[in-house]
Amino acid sequence: MLTQAENEKLTRVGPGTPGGELLRRYWHPVYPAALLEKNPVAAVRILGEDLVLYRDRSGDLGLIAHRCPHRMVSFALGIPEEHGLRCLYHGWLFNGEGRCVEQPLEPPDSTFKDRVRIAGYPVQALGGLIWAYLGPLPAPLLPQWDLLVKPGVFRQIVAHRLPCNWLQVMENRGDLAHGTFLHGRFAQYALERQGRLTDDPKARYNAAMELHAATRERGDYRVYKPIYNRFGFTKGHRMASASEESRSWTIGNNPVIFPYMLGSGPGSTGIRNSYQWGVPVDDTTTWHMQYLCYDFPEDVGPPEQDTVPYVEVPLQDESGNYTIDYVMGQDMAAWHQQGEICDRTGEHLSTTDVCVIAYRKMLSEQIEIVANGGEPMNVFHDAAENYRLDLQIPGAHEHSQPIQGGNAVVYRGNFHKRSKGGWLYIDDDIDRYCPDRDTIVRLYEKTAALAETRPVLMSR
Numbered sequence: 001m002l003t004q005a006e007n008e009k010l011t012r013v014g015p016g017t018p019g020g021e022l023l024r025r026y027w028h029p030v031y032p033a034a035l036l037e038k039n040p041v042a043a044v045r046i047l048g049e050d051l052v053l054y055r056d057r058s059g060d061l062g063l064i065a066h067r068c069p070h071r072m073v074s075f076a077l078g079i080p081e082e083h084g085l086r087c088l089y090h091g092w093l094f095n096g097e098g099r100c101v102e103q104p105l106e107p108p109d110s111t112f113k114d115r116v117r118i119a120g121y122p123v124q125a126l127g128g129l130i131w132a133y134l135g136p137l138p139a140p141l142l143p144q145w146d147l148l149v150k151p152g153v154f155r156q157i158v159a160h161r162l163p164c165n166w167l168q169v170m171e172n173r174g175d176l177a178h179g180t181f182l183h184g185r186f187a188q189y190a191l192e193r194q195g196r197l198t199d200d201p202k203a204r205y206n207a208a209m210e211l212h213a214a215t216r217e218r219g220d221y222r223v224y225k226p227i228y229n230r231f232g233f234t235k236g237h238r239m240a241s242a243s244e245e246s247r248s249w250t251i252g253n254n255p256v257i258f259p260y261m262l263g264s265g266p267g268s269t270g271i272r273n274s275y276q277w278g279v280p281v282d283d284t285t286t287w288h289m290q291y292l293c294y295d296f297p298e299d300v301g302p303p304e305q306d307t308v309p310y311v312e313v314p315l316q317d318e319s320g321n322y323t324i325d326y327v328m329g330q331d332m333a334a335w336h337q338q339g340e341i342c343d344r345t346g347e348h349l350s351t352t353d354v355c356v357i358a359y360r361k362m363l364s365e366q367i368e369i370v371a372n373g374g375e376p377m378n379v380f381h382d383a384a385e386n387y388r389l390d391l392q393i394p395g396a397h398e399h400s401q402p403i404q405g406g407n408a409v410v411y412r413g414n415f416h417k418r419s420k421g422g423w424l425y426i427d428d429d430i431d432r433y434c435p436d437r438d439t440i441v442r443l444y445e446k447t448a449a450l451a452e453t454r455p456v457l458m459s460r
Helices: 004-011 018-023 033-038 166-173 178-194 204-217 327-336 351-371 407-412 437-448
Strands: 027-032 041-046 049-055 061-065 100-102 123-126 129-133 154-162 222-229 232-239 253-257 272-282 285-294 310-312
Touching: 004 018, 004 166, 004 351, 018 351, 027 033, 027 041, 027 049, 027 272, 033 129, 033 310, 041 272, 049 129, 061 123, 154 327, 154 437, 166 272, 166 285, 166 327, 166 351, 178 204, 178 327, 222 351, 232 351, 285 327
Parallel strands: 154 310
Antiparallel strands: 027 129, 041 049, 049 061, 123 129, 154 285, 222 232, 232 253, 272 285
């Protein structure tokens, strides 16, 4: 358990807080590019700061303070000009650095505009998202994580707004053990309440509980450990009775990439890979995104994408009930049910929490590095080292086959097939909300025709 002071240190993200100062050393996704194409001006909130994002008529991006310093009108209804954003009220024009460059109602020889400045932050577009850096200048490079720049793939972004602190989301990244009951027994219960539970052996929830029962019957259990690398750590896991030479124990999987990303792999060679981000909007709000990347074979011919489709899905239905009949919905319900900011002074951690503890220690260490004037991990300045970064995780290319991810492999390889309950397996996962869901199912069907000669295609 943590003390209250330790909990505050790790969870708070606002300006001047220890955690906030650390997080301001990183680039953060702040808005989907697809939505900015529909409206070139948008109010955004990140790390407790209210800002306005815009794309001006020359195509340049800007991210400035929320209010005009003249009469405090919001820039959310500002007018994008050729260069900069103009306040709707009296026409003051600001550039992306937060400098006032025009005050059209002032005398022509006035120099007042030269003495007016607001916050302005570096902002860039990458991979269908708009990213911002709120820290001290000069800004580091925007990391070119693999799935953001990989050519020839089919991308989708599914997001949720969570009314809870970002650390609850991030701690789940280190927690492999929760899958058995949250995505097993609880998933069964959710479907049972809906009258939809079947005994389908390929369903993830049934397979998870069957495996757990068989494991307990033979007196075995699963053990975990963090396997550190330059970006964070992978999660090592094995049965207690299994060899310590297994790849799942020496290399691990599902890398935790500091500060708040979950990656795929190492060694993922199948169709579906993804990132998950739990972006700290403020102390009690997290913008959670799953960045889905489908690497279908060239023979299947995935369509070209001018932009990455984005959809934001509510946590609850029209009646106020949690939507918990799919994997990510179950995760989000668990995160939110810990409270707006989890009170860790009352928790009792167990042997399965070793990677949760490892992440907290890493976060605390990085906070101290920044507090002492140092630079935290995963801040990049060398362009040669900044491209497709997560491919460099140790062990990622030592074998052609991915480390098996348990029950997830089975049902994701069958996304295009109907379960015993009558719905497609894709609908048990967050992929059911993809804007191009039907296209994805069709591409899986086409890929299945090639699977007999190339079985690894359907492995994830």
